[in-house]
Amino acid sequence: MGVNFDRERFKIFINNPPWSKGLLVPIVFYIIVYPDVLKKRFIKECSGNVMKDSLGKIVANNLLRGPRSFCLCRYCGKETNSSYQTFCDKFCVQEFQYRTRPEEVRTKLLDRDAGICQICSFPAHEWYKKISNCNYEQAIKLLDSLESELSPAWRKKTNIIRDFSNWEKNLITGEESCKLLNSGMFWESAHILDVQYGGGGCGLEGYRLLCVPCHDKESLNAISRKSETLKSLNSDLSEFEQLFDSVKNKAMKNKSDYLPNFITDKHLRNFEKYVEFQALEKKKITANFSKLVGFIDDCDYDTIISNISDTDQFSDNEAFITKSYQPESINYNEDRDIPEPFFDRSWTRKDKIDLIKLTTLYGKKWASFHHSYFLQFSVKKLCFKYNAMLKSGEYYQLLKYAESSELSDPKRFNSAKFEEFDTEKADNKLKNNISKNYDSFSSSIDSKYYSIES
Known part of the structure; x- marks a missing residue:
């Protein structure tokens, strides 16, 4: 709209794409992130077949999508207007073919x-x-x-x-x-x-x-x-x-x-809109999930995604498709990582070592640990704390202390109750509850986003 973009500011994305590997990215987006591809005759990385159903509706999960859940144009990156399009118009089709x-x-x-x-x-x-x-x-x-x-x-x-x-x-x-x-x-x-x-x-x-x-x-x-x-x-x-x-x-x-x-200012604006949309979605999914399971210590967006699903479950959500967003502007002078929401910082170093000690002895019996030792922490909180320590590397730093020490409060550990407790039944119940919560939460989230981050 008459806005002249400073092209230099987009250099922060070079070799640092806002999408996951294995996706068919719009050609313009790919050139912005990987400018060295222009030293090849053709851009084969963006070409490939797209899966459709019997009616011609796009059901592929390897394409980028916009706020309305429609595919982004495979050339210019603008969101298309229906579930049956992968290009804006004939011009974009022709430009895509010239490059592939x-x-x-x-x-x-x-x-x-x-x-x-x-x-x-x-x-x-x-x-x-x-x-x-x-x-x-x-x-x-x-x-x-x-x-x-x-x-x-x-x-x-x-x-x-x-x-x-x-x-x-x-x-x-x-x-x-x-x-x-x-x-x-x-x-x-x-x-x-x-x-x-x-x-x-x-x-x-x-x-x-x-x-x-x-x-x-x-x-x-x-x-x-x-x-x-x-x-x-x-x-x-x-x-x-x-x-x-x-x-x-x-x-x-x-x-x-x-x-x-x-590559015009219109193309750069399309790329900026996609980055803004991704940033907004990361904030929303993290905030919504924290409300679902309570405050989670040291758990970031990637940990949440790794514990939910890597499948596409939400393509028929009409409520989400018709929903519009007002993306927040991104600041190119700051780190692009999405800030973590506020989490309760109630875990101590001793609690972490005790959790590692128990998992080493008995395995991942979260429900059993809650009933026999960690009454102050919920079952879900134990699960996500363990995953967060693994992801950050803190688990391996504390493992040597857990192996060489006893529980910080042995009297608190009710081993009899742990042995009497039906761990298999409890863990199955935990899995069912988590799966149920995930399904409830996932119904309000764009399917494409998970395929991008999975």
């Missing part, structure tokens, strides 16, 4: 440039069609004239045509044709800005049609320039830049150090 499908680039480039080399104006595709309609003798004559009058560099690709063993004859019509003949022997789709300088992963605007000799010459010039750069970073490269045509020189001078020109 080489054959799509060649098809559209041929239509745009009409098969004519953009440097020497040679009608490369016309020559391809002409030779494809010739017999062997006629094709050899055309190739001889092509190499003698224009450039001997044509022989690099056309040697296959000269090999008579690659030709076949139709027994019915008597026509001869080369089995291996293709348009790539005459023209190629060339990046205007070299891939090694970040010209990969671009749209059709980053390509031009070149004949084979012109493309080879351009590649040799780029290699010479790179070689000179490696020899001396302070060397004058003007003589090598003069070897490039004006289109190439302009692209070299206008190249961005971080994000390419095809």
